[in-house]
Structure formats: structure tokens, C-alpha cells
Amino acid sequence: MKIKVATAEDNNLLAGSIREKLNLFPHDIEFKYRAVNGSDLLKKLNTDPSVDTILMDIEMPVMDGIEATHQISQLFPQIKIIMLTVFDDEDKIFQSIQAGAMGYLLKDETPDKICESIKEIMKGGAPMSPAIAAKSLALLRNPTKLVPSENEEDYALTKREIEVLNKLSLGLDYLEISEALFVSPFTVRKHIENIYRKLQVHNKMTAVKKAIQHKII
Amino acid sequence: MKIKVATAEDNNLLAGSIREKLNLFPHDIEFKYRAVNGSDLLKKLNTDPSVDTILMDIEMPVMDGIEATHQISQLFPQIKIIMLTVFDDEDKIFQSIQAGAMGYLLKDETPDKICESIKEIMKGGAPMSPAIAAKSLALLRNPTKLVPSENEEDYALTKREIEVLNKLSLGLDYLEISEALFVSPFTVRKHIENIYRKLQVHNKMTAVKKAIQHKII
């Protein structure tokens, strides 16, 4: 059974080159189609989803490869995605993996290596160019990078507002908070309005999340 | 210039087998010595530190491979370490990488692959068996696992419910979640009802908080 491969690559020359590489292995690989961007790929997948593996460029117009990977791994979780790109920075690597990519190759890989990688990903592996593998491990070694640390903005919350925020985070509603703080529920609502404005959020969830992220509570 | 390789392996048979595999490539690899545990390895390194790469077992008496890796990467940062073990659980993988290992192979790898890996690590790569690479990516995809947690109650949330919970945590409302998941807002509400029942909470705040605390999301 041949592995059905699609590509997403905006550059015509590169797309042709990739296709030629794939065609060197007619016994193992069946080239299905090539999309010119993420949006185009999703359209083609909706028409013909019988694809096993996608070779995905990152930088593409309209919809980039990371966003496309994100959506495809939701909509077509059985499809394996290999990023095939010139980018080798930790940021792009991490974003791609987060989005659901299971492999990450640099564009200068040999046809042989690309074919090997496609076979490997179908066996549940995670093919990576050596430099990418090294950077993945670097990310694992320093997980602090994985949690984007914030730049400690000053949201200028008042003491009372922080108190209210703490109650909020416990899941109390306005009335319960007003009882806990011995003030009117109207006051609590006003505090929360002010908190929302200062944190630039519009509901309890995100207010508490942001407050936790920024170590306000 | 031949790559100077040492091994740490308590099992005599396996150590012999590894040595044989290395000796299949006399042109590329020079076998320096074999240690029987981490402590022994450190002693030998102090006597003769002219080693490029170490093939390190994990489970060894006196001092295990992870602790040895940790110390060696401090004392001899130029030495590259490849874990060569039967363990393929995320825990051991993560610990090894944290300790400073730059490669991770399973013991059933072919001589060819081991030799390739040694060359690759000397070029700055990070050779991994496919299953290990996949698990590394899984770790990167879910960095919360990187912070070890304790007792995990089973709330028996379904995959879909967890998806909804994730969207909830981003501050999306029912309608936005329904659009993100391509289902009706009624369905989302029903999922959330079920989530509340299972987690024994009654609003979004506490549901998300509890889910985070219990590493569900």
C-alpha cells in the first residue's frame, strides 16, 4: 500500500522540486496533490481527504502552515503532518509541534531522507532533521521557555480589586463576594468592571487567568 | 579522526554486544573503555578524559545513568552522551534530557543506526529512536506534564469534554466554542453540563481551575 502524500508550498519551483523528489520513490509514495497555501490545502482535503501525510511549508500567504497544521490536526487527526521548511528557530519548531506536527524537516534534506521520514512518520515515529532534534531537546531541557514569561506590566490594580479578584478565582459569584467582603453586590460589580477595564478582559475566566499569569494573584 | 567512544553498562553480555557493534566500524569509531556503572565511569573519565561520546545505560548499580549523565555534562561539557537503554517511558526520557543527554536510543537499534547516531551527535544533532522522538514531541506538546504532579483522580472526562474545557479556559463563550468545534451551541452547553456534573462544580471558573489543578488541561 503506497503512502498518499500531499504538499503545501506556495513557491512553484520548490513545490516542483519536492514533487520530483517524491516521484523518485514511485513504489512507496503516491503523490496526491499540491496546495499553494493552508486555505487551499483545507479546501482540497475537504474534497479529497484520502491523504496519509502532508509535507507542510510554514511561510505561505493567506493561511500559514502552522495555522493549517492546527486545523488539520483537529479536523483530520489521522493525517500525519511533516513541516518542511527553511525555518529552524525554536519558536517556529515549538509552534509547529504545538499545532500538531509530528515531524519537522529542513528543506535541504535529500530525497532519500524525505522518503525515509514519510515511512517513519507512518510507523508512529517523529522524523526530524538533526538540527531540529537538537533544538527540540533544548526546549525540553529548558521548559521555562515553553511558558511565555510575561513582561510584568503594571496593571495598577488596587488592593480591594485584588481582593475581589482572589474571591473571583475561587468561583464565588457577585453576591457571595459581597458577603465575604461585607459590601454591597453593586460595589463588587463595580470593582469587577474596573478590573476588566484595567486588565483589558471581558469576563471572569480571562480576568483570573491573566491575573494568575501575571502573578497578580 | 576517529570518534572515541566509551560505554557504561552493567550487564556483561550487553556491554560485549555493544562493543562488538562498535567494532564493526573500525574506520570511524575507536572504542576506549567500558564502565560497569556511573561511578566507575566518572573514575575512568578522570583518569582518561579523552572521550568524545558515551553510550550510557540507565539502570546501573551504585550510580545510575541519569545521575552520571548529570555529573558528566557538568564536569566534561564537551562529551556527548547518548542514552542506550530499554526504557522508553516519558519520565526516563525527560529526566535523561534534563540531565544533559543529547541522544536517546533503544537497545534494539542496529549497529548501523548506532554508528550513524554517534556521527550525528558529533555534528551537533540529537539522534533518537523513532519512538523516543515521538514521545519527546508529546512532552513538548503538553508541557504541563513536565512539572510532576501527584495523585490523579479519575473524573472520566471524554475527549470532547476535555476539548471543550480547553476552549473554556481560553475565555471563549458557548457560541465561540461551538464555532471552534463546528457543533451547535446546544451541544456545547450539554458538554459543559456534563463536565460540571463530573467535576462537581457549577460554573466555568471552578471547572477550569479544577481541570488545571488536576492536570486535565
Place this chain on the structure above:
DNA sequence: GTATAAATAAGGCAAATGCCGTATTTTGTA
């Protein structure tokens, strides 16, 4: 002492939420 900010209180209104019900389709599995 007098601005300024903070905390307090209140009301209206549209939208979102939480909870109850029912019911069909899909999926996994024994």
C-alpha cells in the same frame, strides 16, 4: 485645604450562563 483616587452604593438592560428536559445519530465494543 483641596484635588485625586479609591471605595462605596444603586438601577437598567441585553446577553450569557446554569440547569432542567427530550431525542437522534455516531462510535466503540462485547
Place this chain on the structure above:
DNA sequence: TACAAAATACGGCATTTGCCTTATTTATAC
């Protein structure tokens, strides 16, 4: 194949929330 679980979809209804406005009292600072 048959059963159970999961996912889907819909409606009603009371409550809560988010946002607007206004207004008084209390601290703090200059």
C-alpha cells in the same frame, strides 16, 4: 449484531453577568 457510551441537537426558564450611568463617602497626596 446488539448494547452502551458518546456526541449531537433543541427549548424553556430563572439567574448571573457584563456594561452603562450616576452619586456619595473616605483616604491619600500635594
